[in-house]
Amino acid sequence: MAADLPVSPLAPDRFPDLPEIAGVRFAAGAAGVRYAGRDDVMLAVLAPGTAVAGVFTRSATRSAPVLDCQSKIGGDNSGAAAILVNSGNANAFTGRHGLASVAAITGAVSDVTGVPQARVFTASTGVIGEPLPHDRILARLADLNDALAADAVESAARAIMTTDTFPKGASQQVEIGGKTVTIAGFAKGSGMIAPDMATMLVYIFTDAAAEQTYLQRLLGNLTKRSFNCITVDSDTSTSDSLMLCATGASGVDVTGHADFEQALRTVMLDLAHQVVRDGEGATKFVTIAVTGAANDGDAKTHAMAIANSPLVKTAIAGEDPNWGRVVMAIGKSGAAADRDLLSIRFGDILVAEQGWVSPDYREEDAAAHMRGDEVQITVDLGLGDGSATVWTCDLTHAYIDINADYRS
Amino acid sequence: MAADLPVSPLAPDRFPDLPEIAGVRFAAGAAGVRYAGRDDVMLAVLAPGTAVAGVFTRSATRSAPVLDCQSKIGGDNSGAAAILVNSGNANAFTGRHGLASVAAITGAVSDVTGVPQARVFTASTGVIGEPLPHDRILARLADLNDALAADAVESAARAIMTTDTFPKGASQQVEIGGKTVTIAGFAKGSGMIAPDMATMLVYIFTDAAAEQTYLQRLLGNLTKRSFNCITVDSDTSTSDSLMLCATGASGVDVTGHADFEQALRTVMLDLAHQVVRDGEGATKFVTIAVTGAANDGDAKTHAMAIANSPLVKTAIAGEDPNWGRVVMAIGKSGAAADRDLLSIRFGDILVAEQGWVSPDYREEDAAAHMRGDEVQITVDLGLGDGSATVWTCDLTHAYIDINADYRS
Structure with missing residues (x-):
């Protein structure tokens, strides 16, 4: 209630x-x-x-x-x-x-x-x-x-x-x-x-x-x-x-x-x-921007796959810059992607490019971004001009409290 | 770990x-x-x-x-x-x-x-x-x-x-x-x-x-x-x-x-x-059987929409026979469904038929089924001969504990 x-x-x-x-x-x-x-x-x-x-x-x-x-x-x-x-x-x-x-x-x-x-x-x-x-x-x-x-x-x-x-x-x-x-x-x-x-x-x-x-x-x-x-x-x-x-x-x-x-x-x-x-149990407001997709539809498919992934959402709840789960979500979405052209940013921090972690990446920088109330994940697919931005929140214990209660 | x-x-x-x-x-x-x-x-x-x-x-x-x-x-x-x-x-x-x-x-x-x-x-x-x-x-x-x-x-x-x-x-x-x-x-x-x-x-x-x-x-x-x-x-x-x-x-x-x-x-x-x-955090083994779909592909789409719904999974964790969320999942799946032909069972208990709760339904019967380790949800769509069965588990606090820990 x-x-x-x-x-x-x-x-x-x-x-x-x-x-x-x-x-x-x-x-x-x-x-x-x-x-x-x-x-x-x-x-x-x-x-x-x-x-x-x-x-x-x-x-x-x-x-x-x-x-x-x-x-x-x-x-x-x-x-x-x-x-x-x-x-x-x-x-x-x-x-x-x-x-x-x-x-x-x-x-x-x-x-x-x-x-x-x-x-x-x-x-x-x-x-x-x-x-x-x-x-x-x-x-x-x-x-x-x-x-x-x-x-x-x-x-x-x-x-x-x-x-x-x-x-x-x-x-x-x-x-x-x-x-x-x-x-x-x-x-x-x-x-x-x-x-x-x-x-x-x-x-x-x-x-x-x-x-x-x-x-x-x-x-x-x-x-x-x-x-x-x-x-x-x-x-x-x-x-x-x-x-x-x-x-x-x-x-x-x-x-x-x-x-x-x-x-x-x-x-x-x-x-x-x-x-x-006001998402149930939310503690982070998350913006997911996808660029460089083959088309806008593919960009939205990837963005929503990231936004709806329970593993991505729980990592955000845990303030963990777990970009491997972002890679997973892109891989499963069904839209076109080339692993070796991907780049991923958390906030302004370049995390991964060309299929692997960036040589300049320091996890403490990304972790600092994750501790804020507002988390930005940006993915460039390197394939074309398609883009989309979606918004979501993290998945926390409070979501389960709200929804596992008897007939909430 | x-x-x-x-x-x-x-x-x-x-x-x-x-x-x-x-x-x-x-x-x-x-x-x-x-x-x-x-x-x-x-x-x-x-x-x-x-x-x-x-x-x-x-x-x-x-x-x-x-x-x-x-x-x-x-x-x-x-x-x-x-x-x-x-x-x-x-x-x-x-x-x-x-x-x-x-x-x-x-x-x-x-x-x-x-x-x-x-x-x-x-x-x-x-x-x-x-x-x-x-x-x-x-x-x-x-x-x-x-x-x-x-x-x-x-x-x-x-x-x-x-x-x-x-x-x-x-x-x-x-x-x-x-x-x-x-x-x-x-x-x-x-x-x-x-x-x-x-x-x-x-x-x-x-x-x-x-x-x-x-x-x-x-x-x-x-x-x-x-x-x-x-x-x-x-x-x-x-x-x-x-x-x-x-x-x-x-x-x-x-x-x-x-x-x-x-x-x-x-x-x-x-x-x-x-x-x-052995699903992360699982406390219930859930079988979801869909029959009467237009074809087998539609049946699996419906079954997976139910199995992957966070609201259905948290209701099961809470032992709540919340069949309204099953209706929601069928509605969102994108596969063919007619609200007024649906019937839903939890275990052997007929919960809903013809677009509304069954006149003989007693919530305490369904709640008793939900308290077991094994939950069975059966949906008949009343449209054709398509069928599918899928298996999943509930979504609990332990899933979040396992996955929100720093780089679990």
Whole structure:
């Protein structure tokens, strides 16, 4: 349970001061779905005309809320929109009961808020395979609706946490045509993190104006180099959902605008890194950069093989510059590599080149780098121009404590 | 270090009484490659005419001894043959120094034993990326040659151990045409176990007669359903080597004989299971059977996704029948699955069917199964006739202790 875990040593000092987004209001409350004594449900209501884009898990066993959201993305944008998220229960692998819960929640949210049901999106995160006691959520909806406020984003970010040890928020502002466009979002995620298409639960809001089709394409592209490049434990969730909601309240059409894309990318990468920093049991934030691969796909395959290797992750936990295990991970990945062209760096320290340890390498230098909170492993394959960077954390006793506990 | 680790709770009571194989002699000795106070080198010498088949890792960063063996398999069979193995140093990622060490060792073994150098096979297992001090091995060769004996198999099996906590042996005898054919072998392996093509170090000997080409094909086929179906930590070694040596001393040609194939399969599966039972930190031996897949390949993909999931493995360590994580692993595997056709059993207990928990399921029944040393997870996908069975162990604190220690 989140309440029992110490805050990650890699956590930011505090939740950031997120700017309000015109056209977006939040509320959070305690429905008692599973957790006692904390908020576990959040409602966001978005102004009429808000364009909603979404990217979701590709899991073959994806949850009922994910299936419902996927069927709604890309529909008529004219009405208001709403997002309701609960923590404590994932409503995944719950058969027809799962779909019935989604229908009950989206119908009731529509009744209370006046938002069309086809524009009510939900997500559920927590234990898999248990029926969602959705009546507890319905009982809170009127209070949530009354409490909606533009400045309630932190309580919304906290309400969707499960094994997270801190809430995750990020924002950017850009000037476009003399006007300010604001982006702000939050995320939850700590374990079962190896996104494939989207990831975890992430909600990003902006007052920019843009066509839904543009936002959808942009979100998919940026996901490939942000959320889809992180891994905590190689396990992909059934509930991964990433949504971007553009209210248009700024009056600025950002379609195709590079500054907006860069700002959105910054927010997404910031949130993705915060998820890694809250990786279950994490004590090190690890960046793995692969260059010189035959192509970008091969580079990512190698980077993920290193990032997901239990032997690499335990070596990092032990502050051991065990580059032999990096060689092993490259060898097993299945992507092209030539042992005698490899070079490997830990931080700025050249460890190995041309198939063997560098003549100037001193293990104490690499060991000093490993003792920091931030570990950088760089591999050059010497084959071509392909590159990729991924982010992960170490594998520690705390990961096992969190996950071997009875039904954590 | 192996000496410091308690023996796996899943270990057999003792090393089996392996029958001698006519035409095969062993010796073991202490060369001090890395470990002090224990044997770390073994020599096997095989009678002239012995057919030698081998299957090796497909790692792109495979070791110098593996490359040398691969170049020699399938060559002229007429002379005697020899196998020299050291533990403590893998001679992997050691560049031209690695090849020079192999040349020095195979040349010296040839000089001492009279076996042609082209029939001297070597393997090295242990730390990656450090030069092999092969002079220490050469200094022991004369004594090893003098000590060769047909009954020294257990000391040979012990000499090749690294983080293994027990030596692994298995044998079978079959009657063919009124004569007895004997098969005996041994293996080492405990971590970095996710074989791809072959696995770890495994040596199997038989007095059967057969063409090398037949043995090679048979060994490859049987590997697919034995060593290639086990995983400890999803990490594939740079040194995996499996060799089968048929001396022909029984005078029985076993080519194409089903009883021989079944006996060899039994020996290989026994050794493969012993490697899992000695998986680093293992407290549970886990069998994962997938049926009803679209094809056998999909079944194995699903089974391996379950077997390699850190969340499934930690749940098993915690004796938690957390079938939701099994659903997650199936969903992420990438192979075909339909959530609403899935059924899942823990032992004999039907946990889930048709996309949800079974109405008769009582968690205390599944929890009782999880408390045993042997856990069986069976998944039926309801799609077709594809099936696969794989074997793994749980993920415990001891795995992290073993691998997060400085350069274990």
